[in-house]
Amino acid sequence: MTTIAYSISASNPNAHQFTVTIDIPAHQHSELTLSLPSWLPGSYMIRDFAKNIITFNASAHQQQIEFRKTDKQTWLLTTNGEAVSVEYDIYAFDLSVRTAFLDNQRGFFNGSSTFLEVKELAEHSCSLQIIKPEGLSNWKVATGLPRENGTDIYQFGDYIADNYQHLIDCPVELGDFDVIEFSVANVPHYLVFAGRHFGDRERLKNDLSKLCQHHIDLFGEAPFTEYWFITNLLAEGFGGLEHKNSTVLVASRFDLPNPNKPKELTDNYKTFLSLCSHEYFHAWNVCRIKPEEFVPYDLSKEVHTEQLWAYEGFTSYYDDFSLFRAGIIEFKEYLTILSKTMTRVYRGAGELKQSVSESSFDTWTKFYKQGPDAVNNIVSYYTKGSLIALWLDLTIRQYSNGKFSLDNMMRTLWLNHGKTGVGTNEQHFIDIANQLCSCDISTQFIQLLHTANRVPVKQLLAKVGIAFEHTPYKKLNSFESDKNSEYKPYLGAFYQQTPAGLKVTIVENNSPAEHAGLSVDDIIIAVDNLKANEKSLQSLLNHIPENKLIDCHIFRDDKLLNLQLKIVCAPKLAVQLDVADDELVNNWQTII
Structure with missing residues (x-):
């Protein structure tokens, strides 16, 4: 089978332009269809990557050939079976994990936004030549693509892919990046940092090694021969996208551990490790074990x-739980993280309006294109899916008398679906759960997936020694819980500090903010005739008597409005989890 030869060059970094060429060998087709994806796996929204193609030319024997564009992302070439060369320029100026970026400091591209597929030859092998930019001698290459023709690791040169899907599943970082190398289960791992950082390299290596080892042990094997954490560090940023032997991450440079404080474990660093854990777990769960609709x-x-509750939800359960199981955080810290997850699910009315299967199905519009009503009208298949994973884990442990757990379900899914390439459907999960429980839990399981009801975990947690309590928020603009019985004011609006005032980001249903008429994007400038900022508003409302009506001055667009705000005592919307029985807790902590 012939090979399709791609090449890419950073042709104009200052204009943020890559140039791509595709040399297609002689074939048996009178016409060829070249197309760019509309979306990429793991990010469920139509992205229309083809909008970034600036120029397009096709030739044979150095003469232009006939082509026409048939839709927003597809070109039809008249080739008469001859070898064809295609060249096009891509505009690359997106700092996210999804697309492509190029300037004179670094380059990055996901193949799904960069390389046109030759539809008729999609299963042919692909080569990729990554051309070194002129005048940037210190730049290197980081990618999970296999190297060939003597190209060494980090070098510009020749890379190979089994087919088009393989080609676009291996993102590429270019630049003068920092790399931390480590080995887990005899598999080389590379932690790449694009952007200046001050992180404790040895601690990062140790902590990530523990997490990776945990996940490999859980599934029983590593499904890759090398793995890359490609991380773009910014002043502020957060995100990740999974691939079969790599992940692309965005983080803040100060999320990393401080070498001057070797014992400090900040919330930001825990979040970074959780992100790494989440995307690494995806190497099994969604990259290989996947819904039948994706095969x-x-x-x-x-x-x-309708299955993203299993793929993002289960992964979200394990990402934080694995920090504890790998010995990075204490169990009390894990309970704090889990409490916040539960609070995010319970805080809005959306959980009682949309099921997780509906949330999954509608991810293309309602989840990835969230409106200001999101907290009140939809539920996240990430967070509620993680509670379903918790319910399954504890239920399986209970019915099997501690013989099995959710770990066994993940291993079964790996053997039956991940290694075989057979996609899952809902019944597969139900059947495995019933088998592990040695009884039929189908009715409860199906209700959790298809009804907008709360996940009943309180009694299950009690059986493993965890006390579950609903409490008020600790303070305004926070989802932290607080069991302290003293009066706490409640606004029901969340906001961001801006130079103009407090910009409203969330208004909860049936809250003082909603009753007063506050809306998302309003700018609160004064409350009770005092200038409002995050600190002063908390102090003021702490001193306002319950149920008192006060003035709230806002800007809505450029219009000044005065609303009447009644502050009430905070309802119990947060969750607090605490260890009630150390001996029983072992029944949950035990890795099976």
Whole structure:
């Protein structure tokens, strides 16, 4: 089978332009269809990557050939079976994990936003030549693509892919990046940092090694021969996207551990490790174990599945739990993280309006294109899915008398679906759960997936020694819980500090903010005739008597409005989890 030869060069870094060429060998087709995906796996929204193609040319024997564009992302070439060369320029100026970026400091690209697929030859092998930019001698290459023709690790040169899907599943970082190398289960791992950082390299290596080892032990094997954490460090940023042997991360440079404080474990560092844990777990769960609707992927249009509660939800359960199981955080710290997750689910009315299967199916619009009503009208298949994972873990442990756990379900899914490439459906999860429980839990399981009801974990947690309590928020603009019985004012609006005032980001249903008429994007400038900022508003409302009406001055667009705000005592919307029985807790902590 012939190979399709791609090449890419940073042709104009200052204009943020890559140039891509595709040399297609002689074939048996009178016409060829070249198309760019509309979306990429793991990010369920139509992205229309083809909008960034600036120029397009096709030739044979150094003569232009006939082509026409048939839709927003597809070109049809008249080739008469001859070898063809295609060249196009891509505008690359997106700092997210999804697309491509290029300036004179670094370059990055996801193949799904960069390389056109030759539809008729999609299963042919692909080569990729990454051309070194002129005048940037210190730049290197980081990618999970296999190297060939003597190209060494980090070098510009020749890379190879089994087919087009393999080509676009291996993102590429270019630049003068820092790398931390470590080995887990005899598999080389590379932690790449694009951007200046001050992180404790040895601590990062040790902590990530523990997390990776935990996940490999859980599934029983590593499904890759090398793994890359490609991380773009910014002043502020957060995000991740999974691939089969790599992940692309965005983080703040100060999320990393401070070498001057070797014992400090900040919330930001825990969040970074959780992100790494989440994306690494995806190497098994969604990159290989995947819904039947994704086998194979159709990247030209929306592909709906009701199963993302298992793929993002289960992964979200393990990402934080694994920090404890790997010995990085204490169990009390894990309970604090889990409490916050539960609070995010319980705080809004959306959980009681949309099921997780509906949330998954509608991810293309309602989840990835969230409006200001999101907290009140939809539920996240990430967070509620993680509670379903918790429910399953504790339920399986209970019915099997501690013989099995959710770990066993993940291993079964790996053997039956991940290694075989057979996609899952809902019944597969139900059947495995019933088998592990040695009884039929189908009715409860199906209700959790298809009804907008709360996940009943309170009694299950009690059986493993965890006390579950609903409490008020600790303070305004916070989801932290506080069991202290003293009066706490409640606004029901969340906000960000801006130079103009407090910009409202969330208004909860049936809250003082909603009753007063506050809306998302309003700018609160004064409350009770005093200038409002995050600190002063908390102090003021702490001193206002319960149920008193006060003036709230806001800007809505450029219009000044005066609303009447009644402050009430905070309802119990947060969750507090505490260890009630150390001996029983072992029944949950035990790795099975």
